[in-house]
Amino acid sequence: MLFILSLLCITGASGQTGKGAVAGTITDTSQAVLPGALVELLPLGKKVVSDTQGQFKITDVAPGEYTLSVSYIGFRSLTTAVTVSSGQVTKVDSALKVGSQTDEVLVSGERLHGQAEAINIQRTAENIVQVLPAQVITSLPNTNIADAVGRLPSVTLERDEGEGKYVQIRGTEPRLSNTTIDGVNVPSPEGNVRNIKLDVIPSSLVDRIEVNKTLSANQDGDAIGGSVNLVTKSAGDRPTFTIGAQGGYTPIQDGRWLNSFDATYGRRYGAKKKFGFLLGTTYDFNGRGIDDLEPLPVAGTDDNGNNVAYFATADLRTYKYYRTRYGFAGGMDYNFNDKVNAYVKGLYSDFHDYGDTWVYSPTGSSFTDATGATINMVHSVSGSKANFYTSAECDAYNAANPSLPQCSAGNMAFRHYIRRPDQQIFSVLTGLHQEIGGATLITYEFAGSRSHNIGGQDFPTTNFNGPNVDFQGDFSNPRRPQFNAPNGMSLAGTSIYDPTQYTVGKTLIPHYHSTQLNFQGALSAARSYNVASHYGTLELGIKIRNAHKTQFQNDQIYKSPSPIPLSNLLSVQTAPNYYDNSYKFGHLTDYNKIVRQLNQTPGALGPVDVDASRIQSDPAVYAANERVYAGYAMNTIGIGRFRFQAGLRIEATDTTYNANQVLLNNGAYDSTVPITGSSGYINILPSVQMQYRVDNNTTLRATYGRGISRPNFSDIVPSQQVDPNTTPPSLVRGNPGLQPTSANNYDVLVEHFSKSLGQVQAGFFYKDLSNPIYPTAFVISDPTSPFNGYRVNQAINGPNGHILGFEAAVEQRLSRLPGLFNGLGVSANYSYTSSQVNFPTGFGGGRPDHPSLQRQAPNTYNVGMTYDKARFSGRFGLSHNDANIYAYNYSGDATAIKDPVIGLKGPGGDVYLYAHTQYDVQGSYRLVKALQLVVSGLNLSNEVFGFYQGSKQYPIQREYYHPSVIFGLRWNSSAE
Secondary structure, three states, rough: HHHHHHHHHHHHOOOOOEEEEEEEEEOOOOOOOOHHHEEEEEOOOOEOOOOOOEEEEEEEEEOEEEEEEEEEEEEOEEEEEEOOOOOOOEEOOEEEEEEEHHHHHHHHHHHHHHHHHHHHEEEHHHEEEEEEEHHHOOOOOEEHHHHHHHHOOOOEEEEEEEEEEEEEEEEOOOOEEEEEEEEEEEEOOOOOOOOOOOHOHHHHHEEEEEEEEOOOOOOOOOOEEEEEEEEOOOOOOOOOEEEEEEEEEEEOOOEEEEEEEEEEEEEEEEEEEEEEEEEEEEEEEEEOEEEEEEEEEEEOOOOOOOEEEEEEEEEEEEEEEEEEEEEEEEEEEEEEEEEEEEEEEEEEEEEEEEEEEEEEEEEOOEEEOOOOEEEEEOOOEEOOOOOOOOOOHHHHHHOOOOOOOOOOOOOEEEEEEOOEEEEEEEEEEEEEEEEEOOEEEEEEEEEEEEEEOOOOOOEEEOOOOOOEEEEEEEOOOOOOEEEHHHHHEOOOEOOOOOOHHOEEEEEEEEEEHHHHEEEEEEEEEEEEEEEOOOEEEEEEEEEEEEEEEEEEOOEEEEEOOOEEEEHHHHHHOOOOOHHHHHOOOOOOOHHHHHHHHHHHHOOOOOOOOOHHHHHHHHHEEEEEEEEEEEEEEEEEEEEOOOOEEEEEEEEEEEEEEEEEEEEEEEEEEEEEEEEEEEEEEEEEEEEEEEEEEEEEEEEEEEEEEEEEEEEOOHOOOOOEEEEEOOOOOEEEEEEOOOOOOOEEEEEEEEEEEEOOOEEEEEEEEEEEEOOOEEEOOOOOOOOOOOOOEEEEEEEEOOHHHHHHHEEEEEEEEEEOOOHHHEEEEEEEEEEEEEEEEOOOOOOOOOOOOOOOOOOOEEEEEEEEHHHHHHEEEEEEEEEEEEEOOHHHHHHOOOOOOOOOOOOOOOOOOOOEEEEEEEEEEEEEEOOOOEEEEEEEEOOOOOOOOEEEEEOOOOOOEEEEOOOOOEEEEEHHHHOO
């Protein structure tokens, strides 16, 4: 590859004698740059696209007279005569005018200017890409990057704590999509997954978001679903200064508050503006409140031996968060001359997801078998009533059956834990563009990126033992199951929430951190050429990326020998109106008091439970190093109305790792054994992208590409985590034999762009997957194994799977309507996907059905209305994702699969994410030329987040956040 690059440099330098070039900047009449403009030199037919700074350059042009044509959706096309001289660069700066008088708002309206930018970048891209510029991102209350991306076609979100977290593109799980910052692969701050928590990154830090749904050979191949590229801001010819501040309120838990601040400054310096500098910063605080209910649906047997479904226990949880997120992004660049440009750009973001969680857990009566495992049972189930065994019935049963499993009365429990995860992402890129001979461009790049997560997996927790209670279950409303105590009293005759009846049971003090450090270097060369009247570009490149991932955990579990009553540890905080008054919530504790009391009371913590601590901690410790060697060749050429791009990318992956396996002896901790390993594989990734331009504004695209997605580090390290206290006892194993998932991806898309800033897109896609990865569970049946009877959870490769989808989008300004109505606009997108995977035979008996892929939501849509007129700009957005499988959980056979209690739709079925429909609104009014008042409403539908198992009647989590109202001011110098 290096030899070929050197040949390109030599031929590029020797073959351009006597040739010239045409270069310039495309702007609107306010001098704002227009990226994505299509620039053509006639009659040669040479076409280029303006870059993020609105700049273009057409090289390898013979001296003579030509016509330069510039087109940009939403603006009038421009043609101008140019003269090219030998060895000279002819400068042509073009200021485009809006299409009509009613479109003047395009120049002054931030959101519309951003919409025009997105449409034109998508129109001129070689691949299928969706673009969200900063002006569109901030036109709705998108707090983080995930919230913004979730409004694009075929994108669903996994939400957490009221915000988007993981991006799921085209019905694929988050692991199957890639995230880059300025094209640099970014490590995940979490230890157990590759995919990036996009709630770590504030939305205001980026210039635009690009979601690449098909890949060219010069992009990383690990993106079966797609690739999310965050493009940071850079200095333009016009000085930039923006500043904004907002405050908001959420009416939950007697009111929670939020505020945010952001600012950006940038300009170019010097007589010829050779040096550019830009820096943006942001900070936000969110006092989020959450009401959460987490019941446990189970399938059991009643006294007559009938299979029955009921709720055995529930967690009543209330969260108070103190979330802060801040960051910096920007860069510097220097133009040495017309042929050499050096740059440095980067992004730093830090997210402190701090908060307190209080949990009350009512539990019905249970049986304990001879091994100590707990079996939840009911006396009988009548309609929606579950009659748990009472204390008296348990005593009578135990006395009459001393050799059989013993019965225990129901009880209350309480725990308080504090969250202190510090999640950080940092990425920096430095590079040099060097033009040689007018037709060859060499790019040298080096990048480093780092992530960490401190305290983000385990949380300091204190558990309290509560009173015994005779409960009766009322499950007439399965979304809000009730555990009713007679007169709200415990067996001791006190209130079930009497704080004197709760005492400290055990305390967990965690020590956790996960880090990943990436370095990569890349070299590429692109050479323009012509064959007769057909112009093309040949590009070659190499890249080496090294990733080092570590995870450390050393939890200390204490069992208190001298119980401390909860009444000594009460907080001034309360939880009024919990779950819209559907439940009463008990007293809250102050964790600072808990810590002081445990430290000041001799022997309060008690000795460390070494065995329990090591069983929990040792398997989580690992280190892995992954090196990827990549090389590619890619050719792009235009032939009449056709444009072809064909490429081949080869990636070789080498991974080494070490981890721990925990061994047991008669169910107790025995030892921890270090283990090492390695793996390697080579992937050949061809790609072909074709465009047929029906006319200047209508294009038919057809693409093929092969992509991969590597296993999570935590899934391939050969760790072994044992928990003998579950029912049945469980064993979580890594699988060093995992292979990367690969897919052949096919796309057909037709798109039409209208001059009045509109577009219509529709197309189909198909993904044929090999080696899909998903978790499985099976029970070991081997009397010679120390883990006989254990339920094993392990990620495995399935044989194959597929995804078929349709997506459509429409966006249109209604500027031809009369009067006030010509400020209206509409935007909508819809996607439908279906999928199927096969489970391997012989692994725990396999699975008899063919379920959908995890995270594949059948129907996804976004509907929006916009209004831009004079000083006002407003936007309404509605987003919907169907329910989808979060994790495979069913492990029955073909006989039981249709059983309503123990089958696929029973409480032991797969875990589903609830469908999510949310609507938001934002309006801004320009008080003076540069100052705007901004008002937003977020989650006005008070949409639920959560999971259910098998069927909606078996929820395992349902949490609410309530709407938020936000007010703010923004100053933007570009509006002056």
